[in-house]
Amino acid sequence: MENKAIAKAFKLCSQLMELFNENPFRTKAMAAASFKIDKLPFPAVNATLEQLSEQPGIGKSTADKVLSLIHTGSFAELDALISKTPTGVMEMLSIKGLGPKKIQIIWNDLGIETVGELLYACNENRLVEAKGFGLKTQEEIRKAIEFANAAQGLFLYAKAEKAATPFMQLLTTAFPDGIHAFTGEFRRKCEIISSIDILTTAPVAEVAALLADDETYTLFEQFDASLQFTDAYAIKYQLLFTSTNDFATELLLTTGNEAHLQQLKEIQDPLPNGNTETEIYQALGLAYIEPELREGLEEINWAKDNKLPKLITFSDLKGTLHNHSTYSDGVHTLAQMANYCKDELGLEYLGICDHSKTAVYANGLSIERVAEQWKEIDLLNEKLAPFKIFKGIESDILSDGSLDYPDDVLRQFDFVVASVHSNLRMDEEKATQRLIKAIENPYTTILGHPTGRLLLSRAGYPLDFKKVIDACAQNGVIIEVNANPLRLDLDWRWQQYALEQGVLLSVNPDAHRTEGLLDMQYGIYAARKGGLSAPRCLNAFSKVEIEAYFTKRKDEVR
Template sequence: MENKAIAHKLRLLSQLMELHDINPFKIKSIANAAFKVDKLPFKIEDKSYEELEKIDGVGKSLAAKIVELLNTGTMVEMDELLAATPPGVVEMMHIKGIGAKKVSTIWHDMGIETIGELYYACNENRLIEAKGFGLKTQDEIRKVIEFTMASSGKFLYAQVEPEADKLTDQIKSMFSNALIEFAGEYRRLCEIITELVLIVGSRDQEIAFQTISHSDILHNKIIKENCLVGETDNGLKVTIFVVEKRYFFKTLFLKTGDDEHVKVVLERSADEADQPENEELIYQKAGLVFMKPELREGITFIDRAANDKLPRLISYNDLKGTLHNHSTWSDGVNSIEEMAVYCRDELKLEYLGMCDHSKSAFYAKGLSIERVLQQQEEIDHLNKKLNGFHIFKGIESDILNDGSLDYPDEILKKFDFIVASVHSNLKMSEEKATERLIKAIENPYTTILGHPTGRLLLSRNGYAINYKKVIDACAANNVVIEVNSNPLRLDLDWRWHQYALDKGVWLSINPDAHRIEKFLDMHYGIIVARKGGLYKERCLNALSLQEITQVFKTKKK
């Protein structure tokens, strides 16, 4: 075993001991030995126990540990500490900028056990409230995690969007009259992007291809026939196809839909359009109305397109209000008034739903019953003060392990609406998770089921649920399902939107905003809702103030 590997094991042991608050003197001794072993000019594995204990900074105790490590490949003490530590917490100790002491705070004080949960906490500004952290540290941690995520070759749509805009501007600056459009996952509005595909159509294909190939817009370029493959600064894979203008729309169609969608459309076409003037013609020849790119996944919408019954997809301008948001009363950054004024004056919305965390969410300053009543007094005051705008009294009530909500009925009935969400005990079987959600859904005070699976994209898988049973329960109990717009969540998954809509369930595009800038995440909620085929007539927060007020009153009855 190389000295560096031995030093790494000793360093990990010292970090685990610090994490579990074991003898500080012993921790310092092991950490010091790790540093010295790493710098030794000779191979430590060639030394006997007697020689090891004479090395400066090692001594008898550590010499015995090193011999144990060399003989067995591990140390019993380290294995015991690893067994008592969640794997995600061990991963955190490899993040540059945070040591064992900070990891201990993240784990013990904030209840965070995975890298994904830590990244989510950074995005919600939750870390700056913890002892020993600040905005700068939080940003550094977030950037390191993003870099790690990027190294896997997968990116959130929200991460790709600015890169895509930049790339488009660069290519447009090279040509005056070329046709330029994205295809692939990005054009289909997929929540996870592994490759950014661009189609460029030019009258002089060869010159256009040479121009792009010799530019410096991509790194690690591979030039193929009329195709350039490379990477952006952050490692996102990009493929650029350069074609003659007359083949532009055909290529755009072929490179946009997934394989199944493209195959089905072409099979329906008796007379294939080789040089179509637009994509509409391709669908027309297949006996279909034009299908928006976001709907080109498999065959889900093919029959509807054949019968001219595609939904008029919801747009951002259809939204009249925003529900499920957090203020300084719990773990938000802005006051209720600041959030309300921003929604009214900047976003031109009609209402705001406040849903601070409930009392079980101690890590997020969840509201005690006394504080619930105090907050509601403030909302009453603000509703008298703010002209042309209304704040609804809501709460994000934790769904406890047995499926109950964490306030008694006499408090639950004081809210205008309630978002019920799972935040703790996420390690459940599918049966347990489904039962837990259904019990919460059957609670007469539950208005909206929040982020149904608790997933964090590229970071944490959601707990498994029986989607059909959960959605059926929502239909039976008149409960709305949230489309959480945080780019890390986008939960309910778009693949289940149609099932929900077919069952008569309404959806709500909620930003889960913890500061005013995060209201803009509704943009990503709209994107994923369009992909699922949502239309404004079945979106809760596309209702006017008067309409949604009546919905809440009816539900409470």
């Protein structure tokens, strides 16, 4: 069991305790334990009772519960709470804007026990009658439920990948002579996946038998040339069966989205045959188009004119910007983050960007603590040279669009990532103006996660993307492609426009622990969909190049 899962169980426990009006201090202690476990720098599974209860915020009682969770999957108090809560009420806890207190009223006063009923009550204007509820709250809840409903059956790419990899392993082991390939939206590296599609030459009856033998998977539909099934996470899989001869054609026909295939058919219908996708594209007079680009946008025109971008890869990255450490809310120390970048990833530099002072919840840095961090960076830079840590900050963009420190502090950073963390509910006009003001600040180097969205969980604030991107172009501000699989923000659909305006992008992991740096792979996938090539990516610059870039930018301000 991973720390994240343990932390989730404690979070649920604290929420249910609050729902049942248990002692608020115990409730808070439970929430604090959840937070603490999530931030442990080691897997709790490997820890002893003593090691756990040594941690501040975790006492003997909590440590016992952690061990019980690891060994039995739960603990007594949690079980008791769950058993007296209707499933629908627990589902309400995951809806944004709904907490235990509001749910209490919904459940006890209005007698609503399912999310479906709750939506119905919103539509019937029945929530406004309840104490502490009004029209706006009702509307927010209605929107949040509709957002959650729309996310049903959809999965983040990263989660789908975690499931897809072992299944592909199973398939290739069982049918070593067959050809198997991912196709569809999974192959296109879409940020959200509705089904994992696999093209295979394995015999359909034998695959069906294999699935029947494996209790991880539940077969729910079988045709002559396709199978559909789900796994333990309820992720949908679609297997498509073909022959070795037709494999390349089928792969091409199942990978591209409808618009892409439609445009191909406008060149020639039916499509020419070929032994590889490259041959088929060639027969159409086109260069090979990478799967990520097959979205029916400009890729076919580019392929006609031989103007396809050489898409960036993970190995093009020379460094990483926008990362956190234990100075704010990260799990690993500055030295651990730096060593991981240097030794495990072979990078030339690390940009550290802890939270700024307004982000109190994330232990944001006071001016004094910024100075402390700079001292440690200087020491580490001597020790780790030629590897370099750049002094950055993730400065909150305050409600009025200003940054979080006075200018004389801001000018001392090597670079500044400016991002919004508070006051997320704004209309388009306000949100756009707020960002533009931050972009026009001469000390802003990179605009961080521009929309604040959390995929499948929270919509970003609405933006006039063109205005924001144009402002970045005018002010020489780089736009982040936040590589966290929940964000992938700037969305790839806007990256091409940004590149056309001359804006550089930066694939930033926003890592809060060493392993988080690996998220850059997801950012790379998104950036490839956006058509990014290495020369247009800030952290594909070498250390020498990026040093020169930062220096030049700072000189321009003076």
